[in-house]
Amino acid sequence: CSKDFLNKPPEDQIVTENFYQTEEQVAASTNILYGLPWFGFNTKAFWAITELSGGNGRSWSGDVVNFGDLTVTGDNQLLYSAWESLYSVIAQSNMLLLNLPKYVNPAVSKATVNNALGEAHFMRAMAYFYLVRLYGAVPLIENNLDHINDPFLPRHRVEDVYKFIIRDLEFAEANCVKKMRGATYTANGHVSSGSASAVLAKVYLYLKDYAKAREKAELVINSKEFKLYGTDEVPGTNYDGLFRTKNNNNEESIIALQWTVDLVKYGPQNGTQASFALNSTITGTGDGWAVIGPTIDLQKAFEPGDIRRKSTIMLRGDVYPEINQAAGGYTVPDDANAQGTHAAIKKYVVGTPADNGGIGAYQKTANNTYLMRMAEVYLIHAEAILAGATSTSDAGALASFNKVRRRAGLGDKPSITLDDILHERRIELAIEGDYWFDLGRIDRAKAIGIINNQERGTYSNDSPPVIYSTKITITEDKFLFPIPTSETTKNPKFLEPPVPYKF
Amino acid sequence: FAQSKAITGSVHDDKGNALPGATVQVKDTKVATVTDVNGKFSLQVPNEGKILVFTFIGMQTLEQTIGQKSTFNVVLQTASRNLGDLVVIGYGQQRRQDVNGSVSTIKSSDIANIAQVSVDQMIQGKAAGVTVTQNSGQPGSLTSVRIRGVTSLTMNNEPLYVIDGVQVSGDGRNTSTGGRSVVSGPSTISGGGQTALSPLAALNPNDILSIDILKDASATAIFGSRGSNGVIIITTKKGRTGIGKLTYDGYYGVQQPSKYLDVMNLRQYATLQNEMAKVYGVEPRQEFSDISLLGNGTNWQKEIFRNAPMTSHSLAFSGGKDGVNYYVSAGYLDQQGIVIGSYFKRYSVRANIDGQVNSWLKVGTNVTASRTNENITVNDLKEGIVSLALQQAPDLAVYNMDGSWAGPLAGKDDGEGSENPVAKALSILNGVTRNKIMGNIYADINFSKAFTFHSEVSGDFNFGSNTVFKPTYKWGRYENKNATLYEGRSNSMFWSIRNYLTYNATFNQQHNITAMLGQEAMESSWEGISAMRQGFFTNNIYAIDAGDVAGASNGGYRGSGAQASYYGRLLYAFKDKYGLTATIRADGSSKYDQLAKKQWGYFPSFAASWKLFNEPFMKNVNQYVNNIRLKAGWGIVGNQDVPGFLYGSSLAVNPTGLGAGVSTVRIPNPNLQWESAMQTNLGIDFSLFKDKLNATVEFYNKTSKDFLYQLSLPVVITGGPDYNGGLSNPYVNLGKMNNKGYDITLNYRAIAKGNFTWNTTLTFSQYKNNVKELSATTTDITKTLNSGFLTFPLTRTVQGMPMGMFYGFKTVGIFNDQSKFATLPKQFGVDFGQGPGQNWLGDVQYEDVNGDGKIDEKDRTFIGSPHPKFTYGFMNSFSYKNFDLSVFVQGSYGNKILNLTRVSAGGLQRLYTNQFADVANFYTPENPNTNIPRPRRGDDNPNLFLSDRFLEDGSYLRIQTVNLGYNFSSDLLRKVRISRLKVYGSVQNLYTFTKYTGYDPEVGAYNGDALQLGIDNGRYPSPRTFTFGLNAEF
Known part of the structure; x- marks a missing residue:
């Protein structure tokens, strides 16, 4: 009697060894890898770190201002959030890789199990890919439980981190299901073998292994698994539609974080609109703090006629019929002025809950965050063919490159240089957290030149406005961020030089 | 009346006042009476009656041999130090002078007429070795009580409260029962901040008869695994045989901020x-x-801030007849907070009834039901009301011209400025209602003169609700068009059953033995549900049904825990000179792994005392220093306030855009076991100057070890806490920590001349905390602050230093x-x-x-200690004729x-x-x-x-209470059929001498966390309170 009396297993959680018993359970076991663990990275860290440092956005808000002039220190909350969040993706992936084979019911099909394991490898690789680009050498962890008793592990060399990433992505490429992305968006949510190939193309580009980058990009392009939304590949659509909640997991989406709104729980949602939106008329939920505004530099970077401009940033007088539909749409007021820019961010701003089928709340929307979409594969393809040369007129490169430009309402280029590609990448992927990493992977002197020339200042309230210019002087060592102080205090080995990883 | 004789007399106190309602009883019989309004009595005493016993609450019990006398005019001394007093020691009582462990007693008179909501706040400075800090000035918030330093590293450090036999954890964080506060609304709408609530706020302090604080391990070991932080036993008032009494206690007060x-x-x-x-x-x-x-x-x-009123009314009826005693009471308290929008209200009733069924059976019940309502404002964080008030720009107005709330404007301020704190405090509702029914029913069976059996069932049922409503608003450019409602309901159920057999006998008139053997089983269960909707048509009607069903969400949780125990105690006294106590308790807990055989823990203790003053050779010494008693104790106690199932691995269900997902919650540890604390206590009691000065000095040495500690592994290994998608750190047993200190209580009856008395009590507490060891892999514990937008190490705990030291440049x-x-x-x-x-x-x-x-x-290095060098309380009571004045000063030094x-x-x-x-x-x-x-x-x-x-x-000296009272003379009152009437005026928190530049140096521990001691992040300051009150007895 006393024995039963003292037996109290959890009543609101599942004991791990009792899970992984059905096809459905195993298939759903990877869902979490697209949500909650990424929350800390997605909400604020990714745009503060990448867009403010990269010069696409500016802010004088005390919490993020130090990214704008690259004076950020290891005490910064967002560097910590990013670090914690990315390692939580790794932790959950690792636990799945450990527990699924251990507890899975043998009746569950091999294909289902392998696909789940492939997704876990894939997400772990994504997390390391962000980590290595943000912090450089970082510790590699395959089984978290191995380090409980000896937590003072070292950092591992950058080349080993990349090797690890490639190994994981190759596993995912071999084990994840092959898919064809169609109009049934709910079926597109999980990554596929093709998603892994696409990321491999990007990783090889970073490693300047242009041949492999091209091979993987062409594999993805030729598979026709993903389509360019807003072209005749997906009739009746346009670029702007990529960023609507209802188009989550569209044909162009290669990997996206999958958010949902739970009013009670904090964490399953996309929280970016709260910081991006110019005001709470747009969000309807009291948030909308315009913590970031598009730099004058980014505003001027758009070519005339580029339809992506209005989908990326708001200028005074712009009309957005899809926002605040209850009031007949939203017109950007004449005094709009996010962070002194006379403009505001539009991308990832989706409007009120009513604009999104009733889904949404304070700091909560359900629109996906892209980690990669098909347009980038075309740009990778072009850059891989350029392969470090001054310029190229290769037909394949031009076809891929101009496909992206044409969708933006711009004319073809007869030949392309690296500057062309970088410009196109910056505009196409602005506010999607990529430009800073581009600046980090190109020739360092060139990157320093670009950054030092960016206008990061503000417009005055005069008419016509005068620019209060801010330009920064970046130094070589600023391209990577410090590991959070609270982490180096716990493990001083993180301050020591990295060591090789034993594969 | 051949078998009896008539005895008359009167009972007065040491100031010469008549004592109406004092009990006069013939010892070992049921023959008793009470004094009338003039303190007079008459009684028929049977011939076999030998001794008269005079008792009165707050007074020393007096025994007089009847002999040939027929008139007894007696004077009862106040019970400030009553050697014959009974002390509640858990599963029994003992005479104060026989207690071998360290026990402080606080009487109802010590905490009377203090305008504080809950009893934990009232014992501040009243007992040596007990450090009380109010963590927030928010009405109803958690108070930290530390008995003899900090025992646990990161687990609960609050004592165990035993209220009429019901064990209530002092942990406002509810760590062991699911870790959820009743205040459960998501911070996205409530604003967050400090949410721990006082578990004692439901108790009406007027119902309390006595508080016994068990400080050392030999005293608390009988509570085994729950005793390591000390035990506070609260006994409520009982009825007494005699004519019925009706008492009323009430006050009205005004609280104001003590500082801007x-x-x-x-x-x-x-x-x-x-x-x-x-x-x-x-x-x-x-x-x-x-x-x-x-x-x-x-x-x-x-x-x-505002001047906020506070009102309290408390009414009690008590009496006893034909072997049945009753005490029933009702209380009402309304405290408005000094920060706009905050308040606390309590309604409580109690019934304590006992009856002698027959010669061998006595039964009784103590039941209280209460309801508290409070509204909580956002505080203790950067976006809290108090912090915002400091930071909000003075160029912004509170109101617009049209009377609506103002705020930073759209346009050129886009992206800057903060919300209007007045609007925030008054618009967002964060209401908490707690309903509580707590009580016990017991039977005492006297099998024979030597054997008694006590059987008791007790329960504690809590029904909490939290309603958070964020209305639509427009405060400048902060506009909310989407009102949101959160409704949370949480229930917790606790029951226990305990039986113990006591044997008492004296052999050869020299050896007295009291042996006790018992059993106890306890079970707690808890559950909660929550629902949220938004899109309300108006701000006036907020019920779940009035919101939009699109996007509605809900949540819930449940869990339970159990404990089974066996215990025994042996008390042995020889010739009223030497005393010995030995106890043992075995506790089995569901918190530990059954398969790994870690469920049971054993907690022994021993204590001894020597009444030196009873030795013949002390005769000469006793003229100068008397009542010398030495005592020593040793024991091991445990702490088990941890969440359940830490030994296993589980998956939490979390929503994702792809449907429900499961995340691994934690890193399990099947080897998890009991945390224990070993304490040695040495004490001496003595009196000087013909009993005018009474002193108790105690030294203790407490070593706690095998802390139930949640490792703080680098985030690379865990990915952060489970609610952020990471793996919560594993709990392990590690480390060793030592607290050494001494407690001194000095009571000096300085003057007792004619109409004037002056009585003073000084309590002095000192402890030194030292972390002896951590572990090979956990060489330090770094507490990080995530405040506003920074994450940095805040405190650090390493081997060889006190815990929670501030760490920085x-x-x-x-x-x-x-x-x-x-x-x-x-x-x-x-x-x-x-x-x-x-x-x-x-x-x-x-x-x-x-x-x-x-x-x-x-x-980065150690830059300071949050631990005081010592804390003290200094009470002075004066009385002159019908006036009495008390001045209570308390403080802390060196933190x-x-x-x-x-x-x-x-x-x-x-x-x-x-x-x-x-x-x-x-x-x-x-x-x-x-x-x-x-x-x-x-x-x-x-x-x-x-x-x-x-x-x-952080040193301070605070004039905590000044209380001036007037007692109307009984002659006057008799005409209006009132037996006692006192009016008083008092000031709480009158003035604080300190160099601290913040609002209030009494900062406490953030949410009760011992590693976040002394951190002021915009704490809700404690108010200064002026009260006027009266006590009346009919």
Whole structure:
């Protein structure tokens, strides 16, 4: 009697060894890898770190201002959030890789199990890919439980981190299901073998292994698994539609974080609109703090006629019929002025809950965050063919490159240089957290030149406005961020030089 | 009446006042009476009656041999130190002079007429070795009670409360029962902040008869695994045989903020903003171009604080007849908070009834039901009301011209400024209702003269609800068009059953033995559900059904825990000189792994005492120093306030855009077992000056070990807490910590002459905390603060030092000499210069602690201790004729406070943010001789790194209570059929002597966490309260 009396297993959680018993359970076991663990990275860290440092956005808000002039220190909350969040993706992936084979019911099909394991490898690789680009050498962890008793592990060399990433992505490429992305968006949510190939193309580009980058990009392009939304590949659509909640997991989406709104729980949602939106008329939920505004530099970077401009940033007088539909749409007021820019961010701003089928709340929307979409594969393809040369007129490169430009309402280029590609990448992927990493992977002197020339200042309230210019002087060592102080205090080995990883 | 004789007499107190309602009983019989309004009595005493016993609450019991006398005019002494008093020791009682462990007793009279909500606040300074700090001035919030230092590293450090036999954990965080507070609304709508509530707030202090505080392990070991933080046994009032009594206690009070901080007025603010515009490289604001045109602007502190009323009424009926005694009471309390929008209300009833069924059976019940209502404001964080009031710009108005709330405007302010704190405090509802039914039913069976059996069933049922409503609003550019409602319901159920058999016998008139053997089983279960909707049509009707079903969400949780125990105690006394106590308890808990056989823990104790004064050879000494008694004790107790199932691995279900997902919750540890504390206690009691001075001095040495500790592994291994998608750190047993200290209680009856008396009591507590060992892999415990937008180490705990030491940089001063830059160490790898992020004149110069020629992370060091060198309480009571006056002073010495409001409201780092007035003296080339650094942009600029700049001396001496009362004379009262009437006026928190620059040096522990002691992050300050009250007895 006393024995039963003292037996109290959890009543609101599942004991791990009792899970992984059905096809459905195993298939759903990877869902979490697209949500909650990424929350800390997605909400604020990714745009503060990448867009403010990269010069696409500016802010004088005390919490993020130090990214704008690259004076950020290891005490910064967002560097910590990013670090914690990315390692939580790794932790959950690792636990799945450990527990699924251990507890899975043998009746569950091999294909289902392998696909789940492939997704876990894939997400772990994504997390390391962000980590290595943000912090450089970082510790590699395959089984978290191995380090409980000896937590003072070292950092591992950058080349080993990349090797690890490639190994994981190759596993995912071999084990994840092959898919064809169609109009049934709910079926597109999980990554596929093709998603892994696409990321491999990007990783090889970073490693300047242009041949492999091209091979993987062409594999993805030729598979026709993903389509360019807003072209005749997906009739009746346009670029702007990529960023609507209802188009989550569209044909162009290669990997996206999958958010949902739970009013009670904090964490399953996309929280970016709260910081991006110019005001709470747009969000309807009291948030909308315009913590970031598009730099004058980014505003001027758009070519005339580029339809992506209005989908990326708001200028005074712009009309957005899809926002605040209850009031007949939203017109950007004449005094709009996010962070002194006379403009505001539009991308990832989706409007009120009513604009999104009733889904949404304070700091909560359900629109996906892209980690990669098909347009980038075309740009990778072009850059891989350029392969470090001054310029190229290769037909394949031009076809891929101009496909992206044409969708933006711009004319073809007869030949392309690296500057062309970088410009196109910056505009196409602005506010999607990529430009800073581009600046980090190109020739360092060139990157320093670009950054030092960016206008990061503000417009005055005069008419016509005068620019209060801010330009920064970046130094070589600023391209990577410090590991959070609270982490180096716990493990001083993180301050020591990295060591090789034993594969 | 051949078998009896009539006896008459009177009972007075030592001041000569008649004592109406005193019990006069013939010993060992049921023959008894009570005194009338003049303190007179008459009684028929049977011939076999030998001794009369005179008892009165708060007085020493007096026994008189009847003999041939027929008139007894007796004087009862106040029970300030009553050697014959009974002390509740858990599963039994003992005479005070026989108690071998360390037990402090607080009587109802000690806590009478104190305008505080809950009893834990009232014992502050009243017992040596007990440190009480109010963690927040929020009505109904958690008070931290530390008995003899800090025992547990990271687990609950609050004592176990035993209220009429019901065990209630003092842990306001509810760690062991699911870790959920009744205040469960998501911070996205409630605002978050400190949410721990006092578990004692439901108890009406007027119902309390006595509080016995079990301090050392030999006293608490009988409570085994729940005893390591000390045990506070609360006994409520019982009826007494005699005529019925009706008592009323009530007061009305006004609370006010005891201090306002000096922040910049509009002109100072404008000057700062113009300077900040240069720092930020933005256009200066046109309206600030001529500062002489500006006024003072809005004083936000005056807007959010108020004079708040407080009312309490308490009515009790008690009496007894034919072997049945009753005490029934009702109480009402309404405390408005000094921060607008906050309040606490309590309604309570109690019935304590016992009856002698027959010669061998007595049964009884103590039941209380209460309801508390409170509204909680957001505090103890950067966005809290108090912090916002310090930081909100004085150029903003509270109201618009049309009477609506104002706020920063759209347009040029886009992206800056903060919410109107007045609007925030008054608009967002965060209401908590707690209903509680707690009580027991018991039977005492006397099998024979030697054997008694006690059987008791008790229960504690709590039904809590939390309603958070965020209405639609427009405060300048902050607009919410989508009202949101959260409704949370949480229930917890606790029941226990205990049986124990007591044997008492005396052999050869020399050996007295009391043996007790018992069993106990307890089970707790808890569950909660929550629902949320938004899209309400109006702000007036907020029920779940009135919201939009689209996007509606709900949640829930449940869990349970159980404990089974066996215990025994042996008390042995020889010749009323030597006493011995031995106890043992075995506890089995569901918190540990059954398969790994870790469920059972064993907790023994021994104690001995020697009544030196009863020795013949002390005769000569006793003339000078008497009542000398020595005692020594040793015991091992445990702590088990941890969540359940930490030994296993489980998956939590979390929503994702792809449907429900499961995440691994934690890293399991099947080897988890009991945390234990071993304590040795040495004490001496003695009296001087013919019993005028009574002293108790006790030394203790407490070593706790195998802490139930949640490892704080680097985040790379865990990915952060489970609610962020990571794996919660595993709980392990590690470490060893020592607390050594002494408690001194001195009571001095200075004057008792004629109409005038002066009685003074000093309690003095000192402890030294030292972390003896951690583990090979956990060499330090770093507590990180996630405040606002920074994450940095805040406190650090390492081997060989006290726990929770403040950790940061040491400052040398301000750079004010350009020529020295060439020779000074580079700070944080940045060159000296005038570029963004570079260090220049006016920046903080840090000390190169490790002497490596550069200032970097490795130069963080220990910068101060949050532990007081000692704490004290000093009570003085005077009485003159019908007046009595008490003055209670308490304080703390030698502790440091980390004042984080100096970072947010004194950091000079943000636009549109107000600052303390004294930082207007910041460095400029024209003002180089200052200790305030230059304004610098961004929250993580190096000037704001946690350093000794933000540490302040937390010593204080507070005039806590001054109470002046007048007792109407009984002659006067008799005409209006009142037996006793007292009116009084009192002031709480009258004045605090301190150097601390924040609101209140009594900061406490953030949410009760021992590693976050002494951190002021915009704490809700404790009010100053003026009350007028009366006590009446009919």
